[in-house]
Amino acid sequence: MESAACDGIRGLTSSGNKLNIISMKNYYMDNAATTPLSKEALEAMMPYLTDEFGNASTIYMPGQRAKSAVENSRRTIAATIGAKPSEIYFTSGGSESDNWALIGAFDKARSALRERGLPGHIITDKIEHHAVLNTCEYLESQGVEVTYLDVDPYGNVDPADVMAAIREDTILVSIMAANNEVGTIEPIKEIGEALSHHQEETGQKILFHTDAVQAYGHIPLDVSELNVDLMSSSAHKLNGPKGVGFLYMRRDITLPGFIHGGAQERGRRAGTENVPAIAGFARAAEIACGNIGIRVSRETEVRYHLIGRLLNEIPGAKLNGGKDSRLPNNVNVCFPGTDGETLLLLLNEQHIYASAGSACASGSLEPSHVLMAMGLSKDEAGSSLRLTISHDTSMEDVDYVADVLKQLVPRVRKI
Numbered sequence: 231m232e233s234a235a236c237d238g239i240r241g242l243t244s245s246g247n248k249l250n251i252i253s254m255k256n257y258y259m260d261n262a263a264t265t266p267l268s269k270e271a272l273e274a275m276m277p278y279l280t281d282e283f284g285n286a287s288t289i290y291m292p293g294q295r296a297k298s299a300v301e302n303s304r305r306t307i308a309a310t311i312g313a314k315p316s317e318i319y320f321t322s323g324g325s326e327s328d329n330w331a332l333i334g335a336f337d338k339a340r341s342a343l344r345e346r347g348l349p350g351h352i353i354t355d356k357i358e359h360h361a362v363l364n365t366c367e368y369l370e371s372q373g374v375e376v377t378y379l380d381v382d383p384y385g386n387v388d389p390a391d392v393m394a395a396i397r398e399d400t401i402l403v404s405i406m407a408a409n410n411e412v413g414t415i416e417p418i419k420e421i422g423e424a425l426s427h428h429q430e431e432t433g434q435k436i437l438f439h440t441d442a443v444q445a446y447g448h449i450p451l452d453v454s455e456l457n458v459d460l461m462s463s464s465a466h467k468l469n470g471p472k473g474v475g476f477l478y479m480r481r482d483i484t485l486p487g488f489i490h491g492g493a494q495e496r497g498r499r500a501g502t503e504n505v506p507a508i509a510g511f512a513r514a515a516e517i518a519c520g521n522i523g524i525r526v527s528r529e530t531e532v533r534y535h536l537i538g539r540l541l542n543e544i545p546g547a548k549l550n551g552g553k554d555s556r557l558p559n560n561v562n563v564c565f566p567g568t569d570g571e572t573l574l575l576l577l578n579e580q581h582i583y584a585s586a587g588s589a590c591a592s593g594s595l596e597p598s599h600v601l602m603a604m605g606l607s608k609d610e611a612g613s614s615l616r617l618t619i620s621h622d623t624s625m626e627d628v629d630y631v632a633d634v635l636k637q638l639v640p641r642v643r644k645i
Contacts, residue, residue: 249580249634249637249638253580253581253630254581255581255630256581256583257580257581257582257583257627257630257631258583258620259582259583259584259617259618259619259623259631260583260584260585260616260617260618261467261559261618261619261620262410262411262413262444262467262559262560262585262616262618263585263618264466264467264472265466265467265468265469265470265620266469267466267469267470267471267510267514268469268470268513268514268517270513270514270517271469271470271471271510271511271513271514271517272510273513274509274510274512274513275471275506275507275509275510276506277509278296278299278505278506278509279506282295282296282299282505283296284296285502286299286300286494286502286503286505287492287493287494287502287503296503296505299505299508299509300320300503300505300508300509301315302512303508303509303511303512304318304320304512306512306513306515306516307476307511307512307515310446310447310451310515310516310519311446311451311452311453311461311478312452312453312454312455313453313478314481316481316496317453317478317479317480317481318476318477318478319476319477319478319479319495319496319498319499320474320475320476320495320499320503320504320508320511321474321475321476321477321499322473322474322475322504323464323465323466323472323473323474323475324359324361324441324443324462324463324464324467324475325361326475326477326488327441327462327463327464327475327476327477328359328361328362328365328404328439328441328462329361329365329488330477330485330488330499331402331404331439331460331462331477331485332352332362332365332366332369332402332404332439333365333368333369333488334485334486334488335352335401335402335437335439335460335485336350336352336369336372336374336401336402337485337486338401338484338485338486339401343399343401346399348398348399349373349374349375349399350369350373350374350375350399350401351374351375351376351377351397351399351400351401352366352369352374352375352376352377352400352401352402352403352404353376353377353379353392353395353396353400353402353403353404354366354376354377354378354379354403354404354405355378355379355380355381355387355405355406355603356378356379356380356381356599356603357381357385357406357409357411357412357414357599357600357603357604358404358405358406358441359406359410359441359443361441362404362406362441363599366378366404377395379391379392379395380603381414381603381604382604383604383605384412384414384551384552384555384604385409385412385414385551385552385600385603385604386414386416386417386552386555387405387416387417387421389417389420389421389424392405392421392424392425393424393425393428396428396434396436398434400434400436401436401437402436402437402438402439403421403425403436403437403438403439404439404440404441405418405421405438405439405440406440406441406442406443406444406445407440407441407442407444407445407446407449407451407461408442408444408445408448408449408556408557409444409551409600410443410444410600411550411562411598411600411601411616412550412551412556412560412562412600412601412604412616413444413551413556413557413559413560413561413562413618414551414552414555414556415445415449415555415556415557416440418440418456418458419455419456419457421438422438422456422457422458423457425438425457426457437459437460437483438457438458438459438460439458439459439460439461439462440456440458440460440461440462441462442461442462442463443462443463443464443467443475444467444557445557446463446464446467446468446515447467447468447514447515447518447519447522448467448468448518448522448525448526448529448557448558448559449522449526449557449558450519450522453478453480458478458480459479459480459483460477460478460479460480460483460485461477461478462475462476462477462478463475463476463478465507465510465511465514465515468514468515468518469514469517469518470507470510470511470513470514470515471506471507471510471511471514472507473504473507474504474507474508474510474511475511476511485498486498487499487500489501521621525558525621526558528621529558529559529619529620529621529623530558532619532623532624532625532628533558533559533560533561533619535625535628535629536561536617536619536628536631536632537549537553537561537563539628539629539632539636540561540563540632540635541563543632543636544565544635544636544639546565546566546567547563547564547565547639548563548564548566548610549561549562549563549564550562550563550564550601550604550606550614551604559618559619559620559623560616560618561616561617561618561619562614562615562616562617563614563615563617564606564610564611564613564614565613565614565615565635565639565642566609566610566613567613567642567643568613568639568642568643569612569613569642569645570586570612570613570614570615571586571612572642572645573586573613573615573635573638573639573642574586574615576638576642577634577635577638580634582630582631582634584615584616584617584618585615585616586612586614586615586616597611597612598611598614601614617631
């Protein structure tokens with residue numbers, strides 16, 4: 231059976247209902263999902279996809295050149311967050327890094343917890359990426375207890391709530407640097423400082439992890455200023471290749487190895503290094519972080535322009551998340567009385583590619599857990615769109631998107 235959304239779309243796109251604007255250009259507005267590989271990153275990768283194919287674990291020259299590329303990349307990435315190269319561990323992406331941080335923290339503490347007869351406790355929040363939430367769910371199946379903190383209507387975690395949740399067996403706090411759906415920038419520095427003071431006063435060391443997959447390359451990050459022990463990131467969110475990321479692990483933190491086998495990544499993450507992807511990641515990070523002030527300023531200006539047009543010109547439109555304390559590339563708007571899935575399909579016909587405030591789960595459309603945690607109703611969550619721009623998105627691009635939505639939203643409301 232075809233959906234009502236499809237029936238509505240046929241009505242909206244019939245000959246009598248064509249939009250009075252048209253463009254054959256593609257408008258990619260889903261950069262929070264993934265970004266296109268930059269020309270510079272591809273150029274950095276090409277030698278290691280062709281002539282320089284050596285295995286970085288071998289001792290002959292091609293292997294040593296590959297090893298040199300990996301270590302140079304490690305130094306480049308470490309410098310972008312104020313870390314030491316030895317604190318950067320390459321992984322397959324953000325999800326693996328999150329898994330390693332959370333599961334590794336528990337494995338590290340397991341023996342001591344068992345001796346004291348304690349289950350172990352983790353503090354996180356309700357709007358984390360599923361890479362963190364589902365890992366917490368797995369750890370709960372292993373006996374760990376997890377506190378899921380509420381957020382305010384803008385998606386902010388209160389540092390006071392973090393501190394109030396601490397128990398004698400708390401081993402880890404995991405709070406994302408910035409939210410992937412609404413772009414809210416969390417008070418990581420304040421939480422890190424509070425946990426540091428807690429350790430000074432009580433002697434209890436609680437590891438602090440932040441999932442920075444959405445934030446890295448989009449806002450300045452310095453691990454020393456943030457007081458984090460562990461940080462996750464992924465290349466494909468900043469014009470790097472898919473399938474590579476890193477876990478920053480502060481030098482005095484020794485989490486157990488996560489993937490067993492060879493001695494790669496100083497014996498903690500086995501597997502032949504993905505040299506082309508690592509080289510591409512480093513080049514993309516170098517560009518994104520090296521120009522971050524310019525990128526933030528430009529994206530913020532375009533973001534404000536798009537938000538202003540949507541809120542001022544489409545009746546009832548409401549911004550999800552705060553207007554200012556959000557990632558410079560993120561716009562998430564609720565259009566009450568519409569269906570996000572229908573809007574997405576209609577936008578696709580106009581060569582506009584975005585995402586909805588809903589995600590397909592087990593074959594059924596479920597409301598966004600982020601928007602629900604922020605207090606939106608199911609209908610509001612289901613009528614929300616996420617539009618995430620890039621440093622290449624122009625004012626003309628977002629004007630076209632706003633013009634299209636200005637016509638589509640009233641029509642969808644009539645379905």
